Amino acid sequence: xxxxxxxxxxxxxxxxxxxxxxxxxxxxxxxxxxxxxxxxxxxxxxxxxxxxxxxxxxxxxxxxxxxxxxxxxxxxxxxxxxxxxxxxxxxxxxxxxxxxxxxxxxxxx
Amino acid sequence: xxxxxxxxxxxxxxxxxxxxxxxxxxxxxxxxxxxxxxxxxxxxxxxxxxxxxxxxxxxxxxxxxxxxxxxxxxxxxxxxxxxxxxxxxxxxxxxxxxxxxxxxxxxxxxxxxxxxxxxxxxxxxxxxxxxxxxxxxxxxxxxxxxxxxxxxxxxxxxxxxxxxxxxxxxxxxx
Numbered sequence: 352x353x354x355x356x357x358x359x360x361x362x363x364x365x366x367x368x369x370x371x372x373x374x375x376x377x378x379x380x381x382x383x384x385x386x387x388x389x390x391x392x393x394x395x396x397x398x399x400x401x402x403x404x405x406x407x408x409x410x411x412x413x414x415x416x417x418x419x420x421x422x423x424x425x426x427x428x429x430x431x432x433x434x435x436x437x438x439x440x441x442x443x444x445x446x447x448x449x450x451x452x453x454x455x456x457x458x459x460x
Numbered sequence: 461x462x463x464x465x466x467x468x469x470x471x472x473x474x475x476x477x478x479x480x481x482x483x484x485x486x487x488x489x490x491x492x493x494x495x496x497x498x499x500x501x502x503x504x505x506x507x508x509x510x511x512x513x514x515x516x517x518x519x520x521x522x523x524x525x526x527x528x529x530x531x532x533x534x535x536x537x538x539x540x541x542x543x544x545x546x547x548x549x550x551x552x553x554x555x556x557x558x559x560x561x562x563x564x565x566x567x568x569x570x571x572x573x574x575x576x577x578x579x580x581x582x583x584x585x586x587x588x589x590x591x592x593x594x595x596x597x598x599x600x601x602x603x604x605x606x607x608x609x610x611x612x613x614x615x616x617x618x619x620x621x622x623x624x625x626x627x628x629x630x631x632x633x634x
Binding site for chain 2: 424429430431434435436438442445448449451453457
């Protein structure tokens with residue numbers, strides 16, 4: 352801003368003034384914004400700084416969890432005994448069979 | 461147990477693993493009457509079978525173990541199985557040999573403040589190694605079995621959870 356050369360203290364104030372004015376114009380005079388969004392209460396601006404990133408995170412980075420199902424751990428389980436024994440014949444490793452009540456990928460087992 | 465990287469890495473490197481459900485697990489729901497409920501499993505138990513590539517049982521770890529014991533026993537069994545070369549006579553001899561030994565759980569240092577549930581795991585491990593493994597060796601020294609052919613006897617006589625009983629023996633306790 353040219354005026355800052357002669358009035359250094361004014362630079363920041365002018366900058367803030369123009370920003371506030373721009374925001375006021377943006378949120379009160381833009382017809383599409385008026386149609387699509389509620390006018391934003393200036394008192395809510397700080398809340399948006401916190402909430403918007405969290406909502407974005409939830410929308411983009413979470414998955415629906417099937418009720419009652421959990422991961423069966425880090426072991427690479429074969430789907431059944433037949434597949435396990437076939438793999439054992441190829442690899443030479445013994446088969447480990449884990450018997451339990453319920454299912455290992457149920458929340459309660 | 462299987463969410464621990466050290467245990468899972470060991471199993472993935474040394475076995476072809478598979479889990480099999482022997483029956484649905486009984487559940488108990490406690491309704492506190494204020495909208496709060498707690499759901500717990502009742503009377504569950506587990507068994508880990510180490511089998512040849514033909515699906516014949518070489519050895520069994522009955523019940524729940526603390527992680528250190530579980531891994532130590534799996535290692536010992538893998539080593540013993542390798543020494544048999546897969547021969548049936550050598551596998552039966554292994555079990556006769558185990559019966560002649562006194563079994564003790566390997567000493568484990570429990571981290572300070574973890575004695576509660578860890579203490580119970582250690583106690584379970586001692587029972588498993590002390591009396592249950594001997595019962596298993598008696599069965600396995602006499603005849604070759606598969607997990608499917610022995611599971612009813614194992615659960616009923618060694619794990620004390622008769623999976624053929626719809627009430628798992630609980631009705632006698634109530």
